[in-house]
Amino acid sequence: MTTVESLCEAVQKGKTKDVLALIEAGLDEGVAPEELLNEGLLKGMGLLGVRFKNNEVFVPEVLLAARALNKGTELLKPKLIEAGVEAKGKAVIGTVLGDLHDIGKNLVKMMLEGSGFEVVDLGVDVSDQRFVEAVVAEAPDVLCLSALLTTTMGQQKTVVAAVEAAGLRDKVKILVGGAPVTPNFCAEIGADGYAPDAASAAELATAMLER
Numbered sequence: 046m047t048t049v050e051s052l053c054e055a056v057q058k059g060k061t062k063d064v065l066a067l068i069e070a071g072l073d074e075g076v077a078p079e080e081l082l083n084e085g086l087l088k089g090m091g092l093l094g095v096r097f098k099n100n101e102v103f104v105p106e107v108l109l110a111a112r113a114l115n116k117g118t119e120l121l122k123p124k125l126i127e128a129g130v131e132a133k134g135k136a137v138i139g140t141v142l143g144d145l146h147d148i149g150k151n152l153v154k155m156m157l158e159g160s161g162f163e164v165v166d167l168g169v170d171v172s173d174q175r176f177v178e179a180v181v182a183e184a185p186d187v188l189c190l191s192a193l194l195t196t197t198m199g200q201q202k203t204v205v206a207a208v209e210a211a212g213l214r215d216k217v218k219i220l221v222g223g224a225p226v227t228p229n230f231c232a233e234i235g236a237d238g239y240a241p242d243a244a245s246a247a248e249l250a251t252a253m254l255e256r
């Protein structure tokens with residue numbers, strides 16, 4: 046088994062220590078950080094997600110895997126982010142109310158930072174009012190909303206409406222994403238852009254600054 050394959054296994058088993066050791070080993074072997082992320086960490090979580098859906102594993106196992114994945118991405122972060130990029134814009138990011146999924150949101154944050162954004166992370170389960178308060182307090186260029194559940198994606202609409210009601214809609218671009226979100230949904234709720242993954246989110250946020 047290669048180091049990347051072992052990493053993929055270790056994430057699924059939620060073994061944080063092994064995940065960190067395998068990342069170090071992979072980097073020592075000269076494996077690209079992107080490969081460790083995509084083929085090791087994210088592939089492992091994807092495979093576990095299928096088993097979660099099929100009721101072969103349950104919430105505790107998925108939580109352990111999520112912790113291992115988050116620790117792993119923290120370790121990889123400096124390798125993935127170009128050093129010394131000057132802040133070119135400001136973003137506020139959070140996972141919407143009722144939703145506790147933060148792995149994708151953390152990846153988007155990391156890619157934004159890698160693209161030179163200063164990022165204020167509001168965490169998970171963030172209400173529309175907290176997003177509005179952050180837009181007032183932080184004056185970001187881009188407001189980033191993540192939602193992973195079909196039951197919470199409607200909160201993205203609530204946030205867009207709350208920003209509008211607060212008279213701030215022309216002050217900030219709103220970027221939405223997360224597995225159930227689509228370009229059509231983005232248009233329907235009046236957000237400014239949709240990105241399917243973290244790298245495209247950073248690209249779109251950058252393009253929004255230039256508009």
Ligand code: B1M
Nearest residue numbers: 094098145146147148149189191194195222223224242243
């Ligand atoms: Co949850 N969960 N979960 N879960 N969970 C899903 C999302 C699910 C698809 C699993 C399944 O049934 N197959 C399903 C949702 C079904 C649906 O709504 N259609 C589901 C469910 C049902 C639930 C619970 C309701 C389960 C329960 O309790 N019965 C519950 C809800 C809790 C809540 O939020 N209130 C729940 C709980 C959990 C855990 C807490 C155990 C854990 C989260 C831990 C954590 O995040 N710290 C968890 C996990 C880990 C998953 C799966 C397995 C993996 C999600 C993930 O992190 N993927 C997931 C199944 C799956 O996706 N295969 C599942 C990796 C991550 C990198 O991808 O987050 O999609 P993702 O992010 C992507 C893109 O979406 C995009 O970029 C990222 C990649 O580059 N993106 C953006 C994300 N945000 C973006 C924002 C942007 C742009 C792009 O712009 C702002």
